[in-house]
Amino acid sequence: xxxxxxxxxxGNVARRFARVLAEKKDPLENQxxxxxxxxxxxxxxxxxxxxxxGLDAVRLAQHVEHGGALEAMQAPGQRTPVSNLDCIxxxxxxxxxxxxxxxxxxxxxxxxxxxxxxxxxAISAGCHVxxxxxxxxxxxxxRLDGKARSKxxxxxFEGAVMDGVPIFNLVRETMPAxxxxxxxxVVNTTTNYIISMLESGEEFEPALAFMQQQxxxxxxxxxxxxxxxxxxxxxxxxxVLLAADVTPHDVKxxxxxxxxxxxxxxxxxxxxxxxxxxxxxxxxxxxxxxxELAAVDLLAGxxxxxxxxxxxxxxxxxxxxxxxxxxxTQTAYALLSDLVAIRRRLPVLLPTPADRTP
Amino acid sequence: xxxxxxxxxxGNVARRFARVLAEKKDPLENQxxxxxxxxxxxxxxxxxxxxxxGLDAVRLAQHVEHGGALEAMQAPGQRTPVSNLDCIxxxxxxxxxxxxxxxxxxxxxxxxxxxxxxxxxAISAGCHVxxxxxxxxxxxxxRLDGKARSKxxxxxFEGAVMDGVPIFNLVRETMPAxxxxxxxxVVNTTTNYIISMLESGEEFEPALAFMQQQxxxxxxxxxxxxxxxxxxxxxxxxxVLLAADVTPHDVKxxxxxxxxxxxxxxxxxxxxxxxxxxxxxxxxxxxxxxxELAAVDLLAGxxxxxxxxxxxxxxxxxxxxxxxxxxxTQTAYALLSDLVAIRRRLPVLLPTPADRTP
Numbered sequence: 001x002x003x004x005x006x007x008x009x010x011g012n013v014a015r016r017f018a019r020v021l022a023e024k025k026d027p028l029e030n031q032x033x034x035x036x037x038x039x040x041x042x043x044x045x046x047x048x049x050x051x052x053x054g055l056d057a058v059r060l061a062q063h064v065e066h067g068g069a070l071e072a073m074q075a076p077g078q079r080t081p082v083s084n085l086d087c088i089x090x091x092x093x094x095x096x097x098x099x100x101x102x103x104x105x106x107x108x109x110x111x112x113x114x115x116x117x118x119x120x121x122a123i124s125a126g127c128h129v130x131x132x133x134x135x136x137x138x139x140x141x142x143r144l145d146g147k148a149r150s151k152x153x154x155x156x157f158e159g160a161v162m163d164g165v166p167i168f169n170l171v172r173e174t175m176p177a178x179x180x181x182x183x184x185x186v187v188n189t190t191t192n193y194i195i196s197m198l199e200s201g202e203e204f205e206p207a208l209a210f211m212q213q214q215x216x217x218x219x220x221x222x223x224x225x226x227x228x229x230x231x232x233x234x235x236x237x238x239x240v241l242l243a244a245d246v247t248p249h250d251v252k253x254x255x256x257x258x259x260x261x262x263x264x265x266x267x268x269x270x271x272x273x274x275x276x277x278x279x280x281x282x283x284x285x286x287x288x289x290x291x292e293l294a295a296v297d298l299l300a301g302x303x304x305x306x307x308x309x310x311x312x313x314x315x316x317x318x319x320x321x322x323x324x325x326x327x328x329t330q331t332a333y334a335l336l337s338d339l340v341a342i343r344r345r346l347p348v349l350l351p352t353p354a355d356r357t358p
Numbered sequence: 359x360x361x362x363x364x365x366x367x368x369g370n371v372a373r374r375f376a377r378v379l380a381e382k383k384d385p386l387e388n389q390x391x392x393x394x395x396x397x398x399x400x401x402x403x404x405x406x407x408x409x410x411x412g413l414d415a416v417r418l419a420q421h422v423e424h425g426g427a428l429e430a431m432q433a434p435g436q437r438t439p440v441s442n443l444d445c446i447x448x449x450x451x452x453x454x455x456x457x458x459x460x461x462x463x464x465x466x467x468x469x470x471x472x473x474x475x476x477x478x479x480a481i482s483a484g485c486h487v488x489x490x491x492x493x494x495x496x497x498x499x500x501r502l503d504g505k506a507r508s509k510x511x512x513x514x515f516e517g518a519v520m521d522g523v524p525i526f527n528l529v530r531e532t533m534p535a536x537x538x539x540x541x542x543x544v545v546n547t548t549t550n551y552i553i554s555m556l557e558s559g560e561e562f563e564p565a566l567a568f569m570q571q572q573x574x575x576x577x578x579x580x581x582x583x584x585x586x587x588x589x590x591x592x593x594x595x596x597x598v599l600l601a602a603d604v605t606p607h608d609v610k611x612x613x614x615x616x617x618x619x620x621x622x623x624x625x626x627x628x629x630x631x632x633x634x635x636x637x638x639x640x641x642x643x644x645x646x647x648x649x650e651l652a653a654v655d656l657l658a659g660x661x662x663x664x665x666x667x668x669x670x671x672x673x674x675x676x677x678x679x680x681x682x683x684x685x686x687t688q689t690a691y692a693l694l695s696d697l698v699a700i701r702r703r704l705p706v707l708l709p710t711p712a713d714r715t716p
Binding site: 024027028031032164165166169170174175176177178298301310315316318319321322323324325326327329333336337340341 | 378382389524528531532533534536656673676677681682684687691694699
């Protein structure tokens with residue numbers, strides 16, 4: 001089945017996604033019946049591109065990485081999109097049976113826009129939408145999910161928490177009839193890596209500078225160290241898994257700073273570990289807090305670039321998922337796994353029986 | 359959609375499954391469109407029962423727990439099944455659109471029978487089959503999977519490893535296009551709990567006696583302590599996730615014994631942990647071996663009744679799933695999650711378009 005995509009955002013994650021799509025072309029076609037074409041690309045600073053027969057996204061990625069503008073690569077006779085929403089409109093006009101907007105703009109912690117607008121625009125235009133941005137699920141899950149359901153399209157966001165390691169798809173697809181009662185996790189890599197460095201005796205400022213230099217910390221360090229990224233993830237997890245209706249601003253939030261060094265070292269001397277833990281429980285306010293954990297706690301063992309989430313459930317007791325090391329490919333993969341999830345539920349999602357056969 | 363079930367095996371797991379079905383009746387009907395009836399039950403020592411309109415399995419569970427025979431509860435006018443395969447034939451004659459054999463006999467480590475025969479009988483009769491028994495996937499995965507595919511029915515076995523914690527469904531449903539390169543895990547509760555006790559200074563024999571008294575160790579202790587249970591799980595994991603074609607007898611196998619106490623304590627003194635690890639890698643022989651692990655290894659932190667499996671993948675790096683404590687409900691839940699997985703793929707599995715609408 002042909003799947004046409006519009007990429008809204010063409011940063012590191014989206015460019016890696018374009019390359020993963022090319023690498024996995026064969027299994028996508030043969031195992032999942034997905035013949036994927038990227039027909040529109042919207043960048044923040046390098047303009048827009050469109051081709052109704054599909055763009056060479058890997059080549060455009062290289063072009064952008066060398067500082068080029070997409071307009072310069074536009075094929076003759078193809079309309080050049082004038083905005084992000086215009087890219088979505090052009091996708092919506094495609095005759096492909098599967099039309100998916102792939103949203104990868106960066107998180108705006110103030111109100112989640114414009115990612116929310118992109119998701120909403122995609123749904124309104126009758127397109128499925130997958131995003132690696134935490135904003136839509138953290139700020140507007142209930143509304144967007146309701147809107148997607150009423151339009152018969154999918155709104156998926158596996159990449160919002162722990163990159164491509166399945167969390168939302170895990171609960172949705174493999175834990176039917178299970179009620180998640182609570183969650184707790186180490187979900188922000190920058191703060192956890194800094195805490196690991198502080199435990200080893202490093203000072204706070206050099207540790208933070210190192211993480212920024214490695215490209216792991218957000219450019220705006222406050223997103224990580226003030227706990228905003230973890231709070232956005234806690235809000236998304238609470239909204240989706242615990243039926244909450246909160247935003248990151250509702251999350252009780254704590255961050256890390258120079259004083260964390262002594263707290264981390266004191267915990268270590270006492271045979272314990274300091275961790276920035278995102279947690280939530282049904283009918284309670286989610287929170288992000290520095291916690292001194294017993295050494296046997298699974299989260300105490302999460303160091304360096306690892307992340308982990310513990311789900312407390314009714315039928316399965318406590319189940320933990322650990323990502324032993326994260327990188328860009330994993331976030332890009334999250335988008336691919338959401339794309340396949342959409343393909344798999346097509347018999348339910350497509351409106352007419354004629355579309356049901358692969 | 360009506361789903362008629364035949365339970366082959368009516369021990370602890372199957373009886374708990376019958377109770378979980380009753381507890382989750384509402385979500386099964388409303389969220390998953392499953393109206394489940396148990397029409398046939400086959401026990402090892404308490405006979406067989408059948409009712410074309412559905413049995414009261416919870417009442418029959420109580421009856422069996424009080425030592426009663428099922429034949430005594432048979433309703434007038436209903437044919438009493440004469441064997442396990444007869445139960446499957448009676449199910450196959452049902453008019454329900456979804457017919458599922460639920461296999462929960464105990465593992466026969468010699469050759470996996472009669473569980474394999476039950477699975478094969480179900481498939482031949484055109485019924486889907488789910489099993490909590492490791493035997494079919496460990497001894498005959500390739501053959502049974504091929505046969506199920508050619509008959510258009512499902513053969514699922516989530517409960518074979520780590521109870522109901524998703525492993526097979528996780529990879530199948532939420533990691534599309536990912537290649538699992540290798541796995542390593544602590545998957546046998548009895549040996550791991552005994553090793554935890556040995557670390558604390560307990561002697562081997564009393565530790566084993568304690569586990570048998572708790573009902574955790576298999577009646578035949580050799581299945582656990584000689585590594586057979588872990589070997590069966592390693593074979594199932596290798597067959598399904600690594601495209602191997604092995605049986606538990608092909609697995610390089612090690613167990614635990616009185617000498618393990620000193621090894622466990624020596625490891626602990628060196629700041630390390632001894633664990634019985636099941637592992638496999640593509641194109642290599644799976645194994646079960648006692649390994650001294652660094653304290654930071656995720657598997658080193660798996661103690662008591664916890665289990666964990668680390669998957670090494672191409673796109674997602676290393677991902678671990680940890681079950682922080684297992685019990686009977688979780689194994690029973692595995693059967694339920696497989697049942698829902700079958701319902702979800704019905705549009706693909708059912709042969710005629712008329713059957714596709716819920």
